[in-house]
Amino acid sequence: MKPLQDVRIIAVEQYGAGPFGSVHLADLGAEVIKIEDPRVGGDVGRYVPPYAEGEDSLFFEAFNRNKSSLSLDLATPAGRAVFEDLVKVGDAVYSNLRGDVPAKIGITYDDLKHLNPRIVCCSLTGFGMTGPRQQEPGYDYVLQALAGWMDLTGDPDGPPTKSGLSMVDYSGGFVAAISLLAGIHAARRDGVGMDCDVSLYDTAMGLLTYPATWHLNAGFRPVRTRHSAHxxxxxxxxxxxxxxxxxVGCAKEKFWQRLTDVIERPEWADDPRFATFADRDRNRDLLLPLLEEIFAERTVAEWVEPLRAASVPTAPINDVEAALTEPHTIARDLLVETEHPRYGTVRQVASPVRVGAERPTYRRAPLRHEDADRLLGDLLGYDEARVSELTEQGAFGDLP
Known part of the structure; x- marks a missing residue:
């Protein structure tokens, strides 16, 4: 069995952060049942440009492989009835909505515990389910600004800068996945479920890590550094x-000593201006221009090869294409393929989550409502008459 093959998650999720968290659980074997709102055509991620057509997009493929899809209108009594039947046989309800919405639509633990006392309700919201910003929508860009990330990023004379990737969204997804798994573990042990109140804001603040500790305890005020310097x-x-x-990174003294040999300045290893971390930090305005002149004398490859041979931390600054063709990327099986009825073979990056020796298998993202027959019939035991009745009552909305 796959590590999470006995876990069933009902995912009221959309866009990036929520689906990013659950896709790794699906890759590990969890049954992730993606609830898609038919009133808006399902997950908005299906329509994200530039590579989108109909209800298919490459954006959606990246976040929803290995999942199942059920088009379900939770605002109708019939749709709610189906949802509640899923809760009865599920381990968790996972969502990424605005902070006040889970309570409004009735997907918190207090709303669902009478159906399944062991259900875990994990809500990944922008700002959490409490606090003055609870009702505000939270997006990665907004969180990078609010949590101080953009002020830390970029050159000293440039504007505050967003990370090139949606790191708050993706980190929030990982935090939600950890919280959900911890909740399921505790629920199976104790027989009682719970709410998991996870937010992008909490995630972004938590990732301030040691600069926050330095500031809180020693008054440290971070500043942007030239050329992304530590x-x-x-x-x-x-x-x-x-x-x-x-x-080039000298995070240990031994790396500095090796670097001085590679750049043919061995005397700098014992130079009192540069010999220790403190010396080099104190004299950075002297040392860094000297190093810049030296590195400008050769090509990237001419530097990276001897630096790697000397075990000095180093890497070329790749573009995305170079990163995807990096030999280590290939060696680690980080590119995977799925087959899609519109796109044919879809290539994407694998999950970095690794458990045991067995490699994950990958299945394309589901079409909207694709898994209805299996979920309604095999899982919930509905017969054709019951499905027809629910359809007439609007449970599944306008089907694709």
Missing amino acids: PSLVPFQAFEAQDGWLV
């Missing part, structure tokens, strides 16, 4: 070579 470890930053950029 705030205290020197050198640990991007350097420009003849034909591109590379990163």
